[in-house]
Amino acid sequence: MVDVCIVGSGAGGSPIAYELANAGFSVVVLEKGENFTESDFNKDELAVCRRDMFTPPLWEQKHIINEYNEDGTFTRYDGAESGWNFWNGSMVGGSSNLMSGYFHRMKPNDFRLKSVYGEIKGANVVDWPLTYEELEPYYTKVEKVVGVSGKVVDHKFQEPRSSADFPYPPLQTNGATKWYDKACEALGYDVMPTPRAILSEDALNRKGCFYSNFCGSYGCASGAKGSGRAALLQKCQAKIITNAFVYRLESDDKRVTRAYYYTKHGVRHSVQAKIFVLAAQAIESSRLLLNSKNEHFPNGLANSSGEVGKNLIFSAGGSGSGRFVFEKLSKEQQEALMQPGVFFNRSLQDWYEFSQDGKKYKGGTIDFLFEHQNIIPRVMQEVYDSEGNLLWGEQLAKNIHKRMTTSRVLTFEVFNDWLPTDRCFVSVDEEVKDKYGVPVGVINLYGHPQDLRVGEHLAKKAVKVLEELGCEEIDYSISASPPPNLVAGGCRFGEDVKTSVLDKNCKAHDLENLYVSDASFMPTGGSVPYTWTIYANSFRVADVIKERLQVSKS
């Protein structure tokens, strides 16, 4: 029997493996995907982005998606038929290999949404059982151990920090960021470099960024990106079993006893451990618990509250863009704009909280970045003319050439709270199964109307920057469509065993030896991408487990 068995090797699982293996405990990590390392990663657009080489084929493994309609009905989508894909990266290190690494901390008020901003009709807003001050040392730890580069600048919503600045200097940026900084100054907005989980110089036995021009969606060939694999799993002796899909956790009335998994060829194996940690990503962790029901837990493992799968959240908001065109730029500016590789890296948090009609609202974060460099989607945007007719031949060739060589698109992303509601949750399908014969997860989708209002408010502020910059074709879209890579909730932590699945330490209320350390624990999400908080919380949970194992050893 091993000390700890971890299901999933991404941002939720890897800190636990790293901390406990380095403290001398025996750790087994069960990972559904394969192992890729720096030397395997390349920028093959066809394989990585157009044929999704890092996620399971939908005809083998899919989700059922129920989208809520305004008349109270749900529309059911089969993931394989509709191509609606909620997989993010099945591989050692999980989707942290493929993230862009926009790293923002949650802010103190994010931990007490209900007390600060009050109840919201139709939303299950609660305070966390944890404060920012308790998590702060772990945010700092992630900066150092995983590696976060950036520069702290004072602004209205800068969260308190225990260290003055980031341990690694900011990444190089494109000359156009200077125009952005000037535009923000003119508008009275606070300029803020985006912190990134990317090393700007060689450190931690990893290479600094190569500025390959292809970051998000791709694996990092330099090791600069702080994936759970590069930063943590490659630096510990945890045993990682790849191609191991965990389909059931077995338990008695108090303890999880075994994790059962299938190999790639469908052979059944199991692992026994003193402590089990579930970190398969929010949707899949809830699915596994629901699929693990037994005589002691007839509604699903750790589910005496009936709360497993409930209050699933994504990140609300949307995106927008504007185009810099050569006609409005000097020769020098044109050259600066087209410089490849270096980042844009600018964020706005001026409206992390705002007032409207005398009421205080939680707002969010806006990140500015260049349009992704993938050439095929950029070219495919040009196949229609302004009236929506397909173009071909010489006219199409002329348009494409002009757009690709004499303009560049600046985009922005809005992140605001996806409010937890009764209508957004994970369940399992009673009939549809995956290639292993295991019932697939059902994603029930609903976005609260306030999410759209807040997103809209933020997007209008971002548009002002694009206007000030002289961009053309400015456009944005705020929607209730969920970003599949920004998902959390389903196993809320809380003090009350009737309304939450996990306790403050992310241990299941119902079981003595089961922890959930991915984003499932989050009752509300904050208005930032989740990864930094997942890492930080997982380091916190690792400390809890370490102490427990040390006590039982001595």
Next chain:
Amino acid sequence: MYRSSYVKLSSLQRQEVLRSIAKEEWGESFLYNIMSYMFEAMLGDPIYGGNNKEAGWKWLAFSGGEPRPKKAFL
């Protein structure tokens, strides 16, 4: 043009065929898919046999991301 092969048509005739197909929903989606595959071949990594000597990339002053693939995935 009925029953004649597309590749044997004159340039003007081809345009006419394309315009008439594009008016139908199925036709538009067919042409869109053809173009999508065409640009994958033209702008994907040369390792897949298209984008001969990076001609597609050079035309658009684009350089593929580094490192480039050493073997074809597909």
